[in-house]
Amino acid sequence: MRNESFDFLQKYLNNPSPTGFEKEGQKLWLEYVKPYIDEYFVDTYGTVVGVINPEAKYKVVIEAHADEISYFVNYITKEGYIYVRRNGGSDALVAPSKRVNIHTDKGIVKAIFGWPAIHVRKVEQDKAPTIETIFLDCGATSKDEVERMGIHVGSVVTFEDEFMVMNRQYFVGRALDNRIGGFMIAEVARLLKENKQKLPFGLYVVNAVQEEIGLRGAEMIAHRIQPDVAIITDVIHDTQAPMYEKKTSGDLHCGQGPVVTYGPAVQNNLRELIIETAKTADIPFQRASATRATGTDTDAFAYSNAGVAAALISLPLKYMHTTVETVHQDDVENVIRLIYETLLRIEDGHDFRYFS
Template sequence: MRKESLAFLEKLLDAPSPSGYEQPAQRVFRDYVAPYCDELTTDVMGNVFARISGKGKDLPRVMIVGHTDEIGLQVKYIDDKGFLYFAAVGGVDAHLTAGKRVNVHTAGGPLAGVIGKKPIHLMDAKDRETVVKLESQYIDIGAKDKKEAQKLVRVGDAVTFESAFTRLVGDRVSSRGFDDKAGCFVVAEVLRLVAAGKKKLAVDLYGVSSVQEEIGLRGGTTSCYAVNPDVGICVEVDFATDQPDVEKKHNGEVALGKGPILTRGANINPHLFDLLSVAADKEKIDVQHTANPRATGTDANVMQISRNGVATALVKIPLRYMHTPVETVSLGDLEAAAKLIVATLERIASREEFIPR
């Protein structure tokens, strides 16, 4: 991967962005894409829009979107001893939280803490087999009492898991937040590649870094309404099934390093799917396939039914260990996804071609 792109990816992943608190990551996105677009704006929700105008008149509008928000925690209560009780932002697994290092994002900057747990020596046998509910877990920042903790932390402060970008064997990398900063990264790389192209596209392109996907596809809903696209491509992550404890019958045969995933189903416009497939074949980009017979739980869902309807598709990145601090992807899959989308954009001729006949 290009060293500048890799540096951007690391910086994007490092920036905290639980749903509703995305702006540290959005600032990283804006800074990176600014040289590549004709117009860069942010709406009241916090969605970022980067537009590259095409060549011609009355061009189809194409929106590509990846959400920048990640799962996390939010401080709900500070007890008399200075321990912080919290709630989940998005789908946080209570199996994983105890014993984790965290950062509490305060007005004074990030504050280190740990999620404590009763020692196993002091637990009854039955309690050792029980998962402690999130509402009963707590963060220890080292404060001696409530008064000291309240000088540093406010109710409502966001919390992220401590996680460093880690290089594994080959091109595999691990970090928190690849869901869906992987998609946000691909959107940025598409903008960069389009800007570097020799010819202008025959579409008006909008690259969107959306917010609040993890709590109900909220930024995807408002951003699509604002852009009013004819065509929408959502870049997301999907469950890899090449780890030992995942059943392939659930999500098909999906592996890291074998290319981006193209989804088929009711949420996907057939002609747009075909364009992606032809582009993959012509450009010799390996792709994988999954099936989804109903609305997907992604921004593609709300894009498709925005206003009078949008021709939508999903390009997904294979991901291991979703919603953990060690989400793992292949860098090659990220690069291939960006190239595939650019090759598809070059094949779009009109908005009418997506209407079923």
């Protein structure tokens, strides 16, 4: 990976981007992608779209989501302790002993998720943490002191953990789900520009908001763009670590390539084009199956605009929704390559219908 790309990846992942409050991360992403697009627009809730060939009638989307799971301040005790509620799929099991940033109008307030020691907990307390039992300590001794810091009900809380490289080949950190997707689609735009590829259609590079609470950003932007084709990238569970059940989650490996999904929301002809592209370009890939829905922004695009040819290219990831989400660098590079090479095989007016 080139140095400039790596530097952007690290800066982008370290920047907080909680669901509903993605603005600063979106600004970073847009600044990076601007040299590789013709124009851009931002919607009401913060989804950013870079456009190449905006005059073209046939529209192709490549998309990732920009938000990360987080917490909201929900209740402040008279002693100054803070209880929270989830913003997205945050896991209370991960929280105890973690350092956090509480985002306020006065700036970041540092805090921790406290937890009583094992030898002082009562039997009835010695249970797995839940959203009702985890609490924040910001060093205050009263509710008034907490509020003087700028903290109030509704303040957003994100984990402090930052990006690192493990064993020279794994990227580790919080919020790789799915800001690393935003990085990958930005790299596709860069490659198209630097390789002087002239696409016969309009390309919409979409970094969507609010996926973690129900694909909301994708729903909004799909209706606005009204694309003909959408290629979505998100993360999918690596199932090799202990406690994963392959019979239900599949047999997927970090380091063995992008994952192509089968399911009702995935348009078969577009999926086959992606698979043939992988074979032709000698890009390793894996397969996964979904049931009624993929659970990703693919669903929002597929069922918009009277039906859009949509497909999902996923990045295998370990330990989803923790602060140590882990992906293999080779998979990141190969997702970028697969999206890039697939775009080069889509024609103007490409008809993906099953029959006509």
